Amino acid sequence: MSITTYELNHLDQLEAEAIHIFREVASEFERPCLMFSGGKDSILMLHLATKAFWPARLPFPVLHVDTGHNFPEVIAYRDQRIKELEARLVVASVQKSIDEGRVTEEKGPRASRNRLQTTTLLDSIEENKFDALFGGARRDEEKARAKERFYSFRDEFGQWDPKNQRPELWNLYNGRIRQGEHIRVFPISNWTELDVWQYIEREDIEIPSVYFAHKREVFQRDGMLLADSEFVTRSEYEELMTRKVRYRTVGDMSCTGAVESEAENLKQIIEEISSTRITERGATRADDRVSEAAMEDRKKEGYF
Amino acid sequence: MEFLRFATAGSVDDGKSTLIGRLLYDTKSIFQDQLESVEATSKQMGNEHTNLALLTDGLRAEREQGITIDVAYRYFATPKRKFIIADTPGHIQYTRNMVTGASTADLVLVLVDARHGVVEQSRRHAFLASLLRIPHLVVCVNKMDLIDYDEKAFNAVKEEFRNFAMKLEISDLSFVPISALHGDNVVERSAKMPWYEGSSLLHHLEEVHIASDRNLIDARFPVQYVIRPQSEEHHDYRGYAGTVTGGVFKPGDEVVVLPSGFTSTVASIDSYDGPISEAFGPMSVTMRLTSEIDISRGDMICRPNNQPTVSQDLQAMVCWMSESTELTPRMKLALKHTTRSSRVMVSEIQYRIDVNTLHRDEKPESLKLNEIGRVSLRSTQPLFFDNYRRNRNTGSFILMDEVTNATVAAGIIVGSG
Numbered sequence: 001m002s003i004t005t006y007e008l009n010h011l012d013q014l015e016a017e018a019i020h021i022f023r024e025v026a027s028e029f030e031r032p033c034l035m036f037s038g039g040k041d042s043i044l045m046l047h048l049a050t051k052a053f054w055p056a057r058l059p060f061p062v063l064h065v066d067t068g069h070n071f072p073e074v075i076a077y078r079d080q081r082i083k084e085l086e087a088r089l090v091v092a093s094v095q096k097s098i099d100e101g102r103v104t105e106e107k108g109p110r111a112s113r114n115r116l117q118t119t120t121l122l123d124s125i126e127e128n129k130f131d132a133l134f135g136g137a138r139r140d141e142e143k144a145r146a147k148e149r150f151y152s153f154r155d156e157f158g159q160w161d162p163k164n165q166r167p168e169l170w171n172l173y174n175g176r177i178r179q180g181e182h183i184r185v186f187p188i189s190n191w192t193e194l195d196v197w198q199y200i201e202r203e204d205i206e207i208p209s210v211y212f213a214h215k216r217e218v219f220q221r222d223g224m225l226l227a228d229s230e231f232v233t234r235s236e237y238e239e240l241m242t243r244k245v246r247y248r249t250v251g252d253m254s255c256t257g258a259v260e261s262e263a264e265n266l267k268q269i270i271e272e273i274s275s276t277r278i279t280e281r282g283a284t285r286a287d288d289r290v291s292e293a294a295m296e297d298r299k300k301e302g303y304f
Numbered sequence: 305m306e307f308l309r310f311a312t313a314g315s316v317d318d319g320k321s322t323l324i325g326r327l328l329y330d331t332k333s334i335f336q337d338q339l340e341s342v343e344a345t346s347k348q349m350g351n352e353h354t355n356l357a358l359l360t361d362g363l364r365a366e367r368e369q370g371i372t373i374d375v376a377y378r379y380f381a382t383p384k385r386k387f388i389i390a391d392t393p394g395h396i397q398y399t400r401n402m403v404t405g406a407s408t409a410d411l412v413l414v415l416v417d418a419r420h421g422v423v424e425q426s427r428r429h430a431f432l433a434s435l436l437r438i439p440h441l442v443v444c445v446n447k448m449d450l451i452d453y454d455e456k457a458f459n460a461v462k463e464e465f466r467n468f469a470m471k472l473e474i475s476d477l478s479f480v481p482i483s484a485l486h487g488d489n490v491v492e493r494s495a496k497m498p499w500y501e502g503s504s505l506l507h508h509l510e511e512v513h514i515a516s517d518r519n520l521i522d523a524r525f526p527v528q529y530v531i532r533p534q535s536e537e538h539h540d541y542r543g544y545a546g547t548v549t550g551g552v553f554k555p556g557d558e559v560v561v562l563p564s565g566f567t568s569t570v571a572s573i574d575s576y577d578g579p580i581s582e583a584f585g586p587m588s589v590t591m592r593l594t595s596e597i598d599i600s601r602g603d604m605i606c607r608p609n610n611q612p613t614v615s616q617d618l619q620a621m622v623c624w625m626s627e628s629t630e631l632t633p634r635m636k637l638a639l640k641h642t643t644r645s646s647r648v649m650v651s652e653i654q655y656r657i658d659v660n661t662l663h664r665d666e667k668p669e670s671l672k673l674n675e676i677g678r679v680s681l682r683s684t685q686p687l688f689f690d691n692y693r694r695n696r697n698t699g700s701f702i703l704m705d706e707v708t709n710a711t712v713a714a715g716i717i718v719g720s721g
Contacts, residue, residue, distance in 0.1 A: 005515070006518075006520055006552065006584045007515055008586070008587065010305045010306065010307050012587075013307055016588040017586070017588075020586075020588050023529040023546070024528060026529060027528060027529045027643070050576065051576040052545070053545075054576040055535075055537070055538045055541060055574075056531050056533035056541075057533070139377045139379070140378075140379045143363075146376045146377055147374050147376050162374065163374070166710060167401075167403075167404040167625055168711075169403065169404055169407040169700070169711070170407045170408060170697065170700045171408070171547070171697070172640050172641075172701065172702045173640075174640065174704055174711045176704055176709035177709060178709065189377070190379075190388060192381075277335055278337050279335045279337055279338060296363055
């Protein structure tokens with residue numbers, strides 16, 4: 001940041017915008033929470049939230065919708081960060097939703113708990129009476145997300161109505177809701193994948209090891225490299241091989257693909273991202289490949 | 305790197321989405337998988353060329369109907385700048401969408417079809433850009449390929465647009481002849497228009513000077529949130545968190561707090577990364593004062609010798625955005641201005657402005673969807689504001705319906721009383 005010219009660089013501007021939104025929500029809502037998946041975007045969110053309220057602790061809990069299909073490294077990271085920040089963690093379990101008969105597990109080799117998360121999330125919102133949920137979605141990620149507001153209104157069914165969104169003017173956010181409705185809040189809407197990595201490097205934010213290149217047993221499916229785990233069923237044609245890979249996004253193990261990479265540190269990741277010609281979701285997310293509007297359809301139902 | 309936020313406006317067939325697609329494509333901001341998906345969809349829809357508009361029209365209904373429904377945000381960067389595009393559709397809800405997209409923009413890009421010249425919509429876009437005080441307006445005269453790159457035609461459009469813009473307050477107006485379809489003058493200067501001596505559109509966007517557009521004079525700090533850790537370590541800590549919306553604050557500055565009028569001194573400006581020697585917009589910081597005075601969200605910290613207007617009566621230009629209701633005299637609405645929430649009553653609608661002709665209809669009965677007019681508002685609480693012309697942050701507000709909670713209007717403060 002340059003003091004003499006009174007100019008903020010792009011990362012400072014993005015940070016200021018996000019902090020403004022965190023504080024605005026903490027002021028205007030009664031029961032906000034921060035959705036945390038263990039992915040880099042939610043780690044970034046946790047960092048920004050910490051900055052927004054320093055030297056006080058986070059004035060809201062952290063919510064993890066746990067599919068049960070996690071990378072063990074990510075869960076270890078989550079628990080360590082929560083302890084360091086003295087934050088409160090709420091876990092909403094997809095397994096519990098299955099056990100209680102709220103949702104039915106998909107069948108077959110392509111079964112994923114991705115879509116089931118929505119029910120678990122909405123149940124948790126109702127149970128905890130959350131009225132604002134911070135999410136780490138970015139507009140550059142996906143075309144339906146490009147139409148999102150910072151404050152995204154959800155009705156009592158948790159539904160998003162893209163054709164009927166509240167206009168968002170200047171930095172004045174409308175947080176008025178009725179009981180049972182809530183707002184999804186996206187403070188890092190304007191960040192790109194590259195911004196996220198540059199900021200993680202600048203701020204020296206610790207991230208789970210799966211983001212760095214490492215040797216892993218993987219197999220090919222739909223042009224992606226999936227990790228072998230107890231959560232996936234391989235067909236006889238899907239042969240295991242050892243590859244040096246890293247993850248660009250971290251979600252459910254059953255549908256998040258790895259990319260072949262030599263990037264072992266942040267600097268190398270930034271170089272890799274700067275020259276890549278494929279989006280992070282295109283490269284690594286089977287959940288978006290269901291159809292052209294897979295994300296839009298899930299968002300309308302109440303997905304992240 | 306510096307940001308430039310710009311909004312694009314144009315009628316449905318002006319080639320706006322094609323231009324954006326072109327900017328993204330030529331700056332290598334489109335990824336292979338996005339392009340493949342667009343190519344596949346274009347083919348499926350029977351398009352002859354790859355339809356770059358599909359890159360921005362992401363919703364199912366948009367793809368099906370070939371329209372853009374809502375403001376979409378796009379990102380690209382060059383080695384010189386980072387860009388955020390607010391892509392606002394030209395046909396339905398044009399005014400509402402453009403006002404929304406332009407409210408945070410440094411620059412507005414208006415597209416004009418070279419074959420049709422300045423049409424009603426071009427005038428409307430220019431008016432809205434001037435109303436919202438967007439400092440820079442770039443007119444792209446598109447489809448030059450369809451008029452054989454004719455200089456005379458370009459100059460005619462330019463003159464016509466200038467004549468209309470004279471009636472408006474637009475501080476920086478420029479014109480670029482382009483063909484979005486073929487990429488002429490978009491990223492590189494085109495060899496087909498040697499008579500054009502200006503820079504390419506992208507070059508212009510990279511170079512336009514925006515640093516002086518901010519207000520660094522009138523120190524304004526709307527208190528957003530009070531930080532009280534109540535921990536052992538920070539037992540007596542009381543910090544006022546917020547975003548600087550004008551001027552510069554430094555430790556040692558004498559300040560006054562509105563509405564109480566108490567004065568104090570800035571003890572420190574804190575952040576997670578350490579103390580800050582000077583805070584300016586749009587930094588989000590935490591301020592501590594030397595004296596213990598009662599300050600809460602919605603209060604405003606400023607300098608004793610430079611204070612905003614404090615009043616319950618506002619004069620404003622409002623753009624009505626509700627489909628289901630109309631703005632009428634005596635109506636009561638919820639207002640949000642800086643970090644302050646209040647209720648207002650509409651005292652009077654002075655006039656409605658015809659956005660195409662700039663003609664004023666005196667004393668209309670109401671303002672309907674997408675109509676703009678000057679109104680007097682009476683607030684239940686005093687507000688601390690500046691003229692929008694002086695400060696976009698402290699001169700703007702939104703109005704919300706108290707029953708439906710919808711955002712129903714954007715407001716621009718033009719005076720008090």
